[in-house]
Amino acid sequence: MVEPILEIRAVSRAFAARRGLFGKSTGVTALSNVSLAVREGESFGLVGESGSGKTTLTRAILQLDRPDSGTILYRGQDLASLSARELRRLRSKIQIVFQDPYASLNPRMTVLDIVTEPMVIHEQTLGLGQRARRDRAAELLSLVGLGPQHLYRHPHEFSGGQRQRICIARALASGPDLLLLDEPTSALDVSVQAQVLNLLCDLQEKLGLTYFFISHDLGVVRYLCDRVALIYKGRIVEQGPAQLVFDAPESDYARMLIGAMPKLARPAENFSA
Numbered sequence: 001m002v003e004p005i006l007e008i009r010a011v012s013r014a015f016a017a018r019r020g021l022f023g024k025s026t027g028v029t030a031l032s033n034v035s036l037a038v039r040e041g042e043s044f045g046l047v048g049e050s051g052s053g054k055t056t057l058t059r060a061i062l063q064l065d066r067p068d069s070g071t072i073l074y075r076g077q078d079l080a081s082l083s084a085r086e087l088r089r090l091r092s093k094i095q096i097v098f099q100d101p102y103a104s105l106n107p108r109m110t111v112l113d114i115v116t117e118p119m120v121i122h123e124q125t126l127g128l129g130q131r132a133r134r135d136r137a138a139e140l141l142s143l144v145g146l147g148p149q150h151l152y153r154h155p156h157e158f159s160g161g162q163r164q165r166i167c168i169a170r171a172l173a174s175g176p177d178l179l180l181l182d183e184p185t186s187a188l189d190v191s192v193q194a195q196v197l198n199l200l201c202d203l204q205e206k207l208g209l210t211y212f213f214i215s216h217d218l219g220v221v222r223y224l225c226d227r228v229a230l231i232y233k234g235r236i237v238e239q240g241p242a243q244l245v246f247d248a249p250e251s252d253y254a255r256m257l258i259g260a261m262p263k264l265a266r267p268a269e270n271f272s273a
């Protein structure tokens, strides 16, 4: 079998007890024995309601937080065993697009500075000089449907959808093969959501990207993802091919989620532009 690009093996993470009402200690188990594998070139959806552990897992994949136990492997390499240099290189291969394109762009920076910033951070790996970085930024903008005339503008001059395109261009700047998409369309109008989702599909096809798509929106996940895992209170309650999970859910939680969203029946109608 082909080695997964990303594998999560039995990852658990608890957070220290907080003092609750009446001085009672309350610990939080954010992730409990989570295992999943993402195959190269696929879109894998992680679906769960607020507080189910999605952000904690994402932070662990990005090495911003360490699990208490378990292993995270990128192309078979245990992230915990990498040297600082190897980790830097790895960070150029795994990038993230956040939910809110308004909050995730520095208003004082030009689009050129925003899109070239990862090229500067990963200069050792990419070896691009200033001129090459500018040319690459223009190429990336064109790839996401913007033009070179946008390079010297600031984020406030763009719509939400355009800002998310800039975020996607920035995420692609270091040449990643795995994109973590953290609710990338949920802050956008529905019509714009469809355009950004279509752009993500096109980019995946053109660049052979793998997507780890984090969402609580089952319609979006059903539209975009090949396989899906449902997470509830830090545990994976069901995972498998998206069609199977949506058409014949096995767990009560999956049935409840899917049953609560009747408009999902024909997702293509909702999203085709």
Ligand SMILES: Nc1ncnc2c1ncn2[C@@H]1O[C@H](COP(=O)(O)OP(=O)(O)OP(=O)(O)O)[C@@H](O)[C@H]1O
Pocket (backbone or CB within 6 Å): 015, 016, 028, 029, 030, 048, 049, 050, 051, 052, 053, 054, 055, 056, 057
């Ligand atoms: N640093 C922390 N300290 C204490 N508890 C935390 C911390 N980070 C997360 N938690 C708790 O861990 C659980 C999982 O949180 P997490 O943010 O991973 O969920 P989520 O699925 O990403 O939610 P959302 O969709 O709202 O972002 C929650 O109960 C949360 O309160």
